[in-house]
Amino acid sequence: MANQETILTVENLGVKFDNNEILRGLNFFVQKGDVLAIVGPNGAGKSVLFRALLGLVPYTGKVQWSPKLKVSYVPQKFNIDRDLPLSVGEFLGFKEKNVAKIIGALKSVGMTDEHHIEHHILKERLGWLSGGQIQRVLIAWSILDNPDVLLFDEPTAGIDVGGEETIYNLLKKLKDARGFTIILISHDLNIVYKYANNVICVNKDMVCYGEPSIVLDPNSLAKLYGGEASFYKHEHEHNQ
């Protein structure tokens, strides 16, 4: 680990909204090529942590990215419904004008048929795609400008269980092929065990930090989730 390049250092990070403490005392670092998962119950401040990392909310402490790093962020909240008149091509066109590059990005997220992409997918209304396909389009969006780091807030929200696995496999494949660093928020600890090399448990404070198989012990899970911990632990052992 020592020879790896540290690209993000976070020291004593705290966020407050109107005197309401959302996060406090977070310390961690991210190295190039890491997959860092952020876990925690609903309302624990995970999305706020992302927004602080991006400098979108005021914070105390230190968030230091290495210089000239390109960070791409895919938030959880999208208002893409069936009703929105916006085609896939138009949406991706907001980020990249070059159609060949757009097709390339869609190919690398698993839409392989170029003819189908050009004549159907790009002209389709974004909201008419399935949840899994929308997620692929969002991943394509995020990789269009060749970022160094991908920040994903619940990449599989609203996707069925089978589809989740596919999306994570896709992210892993992209990471291996292009050497991205990935920071993701996930509610699914199985996924964290399987794909992340580091995990932060957040519930206002940092409850745990380290390799998933080491730090996600019953103790810290109980601290993080309360009663649900044993269920998650069981699932984990089952998968080993």
Place this chain on the structure above:
Amino acid sequence: MNIISNPLFLQLVVGILIGLGAGYLGSFMIIKRMSLVGDVISHVALPGIALAIIFNINPFFGAFTALLLAIIGIWYLERKTELPSETLVGIFFALSLALGILITPEQELLEALFGDITKIGPMDALITLVATLLIFFTMFRIYRELTISVVSKQLAQSMGINVSKISFLFLLSVAIVVALGLKVTGVFLMGALVVVPAAAAKNISIGLTSFTRFAALFGGVSALGGILFANYFNLHPGPIVVLTSGVLFITTLLFRK
């Protein structure tokens, strides 16, 4: 006869320009889920018009000032909360209308409520032309940013887009087009000219480009058809313009995507 001073020609120019602008802006009102706001925003203008008449100022400026205050209110609500503020907006607009009806001098009330495009002059046409160009110029500048912030406010922020500024510029454009359009359709119906052509365009569009273009086109066609029809049958143009957009809406329903 000089075509510039031909009353019908002037009406058509002003009507079509406002129709184009209203339709185009309406398409963004719809994707921003502000149809109700679009529909009733013009009601706010009435107290402004009334005060302008009482103090002997050009009613356009009274209307625009009232609308400006209203959009600042809406903008503030948008910033403060993620929730749709439609109930509050609905109540506020209805109250403004009631207040406006009460204080508008009676002999001016009918014109304020239903508009009267037959009374416009060359100066109105010039103001409308300049303002419409300004609106389209603004919209072409903020089109991309506005759409991304509709898709996801957080995504837009992460890309360095000033969501709040973009939203304000958009609402300001809406206030301008509504203030202009009060001459065409009046307080009661101007909102309809913003929303109905865009709703019709949505029926037949998959993507944003066709949606916004059809919305502008339908707005312009509603004004053109409505003014010509009203002129021929000697009817009040405002309601006919809105009814024309209604006919377009019903027609497009048959071809709904």
